[in-house]
Amino acid sequence: MHRHLGKVVAGTAIAVAGTAVMVGITLPGTAGADDTGTRAGQGQAGQSVRQEAGAGRSVAPGVVEEAPAEGEKGTGRDPLTDDEMERVAKIALNRQLLQGSEGVDGERGPQRLGVDLAEPEADEVGDPNAPRRADVTxxxxxxxxxxTRTVDLGTGKVVRTGTQRGVQPPLSGDEKAEAARLLIADPLGAGLKADYRDATGKELTSPDQLQLSGAVYRAAPGAQPDVLDRCGEHRCVRLFPKIKNGPWVDARSIVIDLSARKAARLDR
Structure with missing residues (x-):
């Protein structure tokens, strides 16, 4: 009998939810995954890690960088170039936003999620000379x-800023890595670490040792422990970790609340 988190799920559909109701998805490609798999088990539920974001840390004053030179530019509805994405991201991050916000790791400055070409206004559709804008989230x-800050690529100015609560777009790579870091440090990560040790003979100490997929988790009434009831208002994630050159580990029963910096096991 083993206490481990899960078993190999390479190449199979596993149940995952954006709410507490389970829905089926298929995991990403599994090239190099071990077909034998790690052994199933529940793991020991322990005291969840509770850390106030940024507590005990000395945070250096944030610095707003000058926007880089325009560099390579697209036209019309062309996808944003790398130069354009870098430029608008720096334009969007003004001093007020930098100083008054916090990222997933508790450091000063908001967590950047993405840069996308903005949709044209209704009266600009089909106009080849319509302003080219980018949405930075x-x-x-x-x-x-x-x-969300919208930057006009022609003028280099922010033309619109919008704020929303309870909206949970897909997770960035940095957020998935932070979720894994919190899980590894939590007693609920004991099974994941045991499976990693069995598969590699080494200790799991860093998210860099894993390939990470994940999905936003939203609470549904009565479907999770009370500690996760704010998921949806808070940013919460279910991770699907894969041991590099090895199997996927089934960690579906664990949710990491990135806003509260704690993990909990879903009720069965």
Whole structure:
């Protein structure tokens, strides 16, 4: 009998939910995954890690960088170039947003989620000379707010800022890595670490040792422990970790609340 988190699920559909109701998805490709798999078990539920974001840390004053030179530019509805994405991301992050927000790791400044070509206004559809704009999205972990700033690529100015609560776009790579870091440090990560040790003979100490997929988790009434009831308002994630050159580990029963920096096991 083993206490481990899960078993190999390479190449199979596993149940995962954006709410507490389970829905089926298929995991990403599994090239190199071990077909024998790690052994199933529940793991020991322990005291969840509770850390106030940024507590005990000395945070250096944030610095707003000058926007880089325009560099390579697209036209019309062309996808944003790398130069354009870098430029608008720096334009969007003004001093007020930088100083008054917090990222997933508790450091000063919002968590950048993405940069996308903005949709044209209704009266601009089909106009080849319509302004070219980009939407830069950030998540502020200080107050769980999604911030979208629209930058006009021609003028280099922010033309619109929008804020939303309870909106949970897909997770960034940095957020999935932080979720894994919290799980590894939590007693609930004991099974994952045991499976990693069995598969590699080494200790799991860092998210860099895993390939990470994940999905946003939203609470549904009565379907999770009380500690996860704010998921949806908070930014919460279910991880699907894969041992590099090895199997997927079934960690579906664990949810990491990135806003509260704690993990909990879903009720069965």
């Amino acid at each position: 950030f998540y502020d972990y200080r107050d769980d707010t999604l911030v």
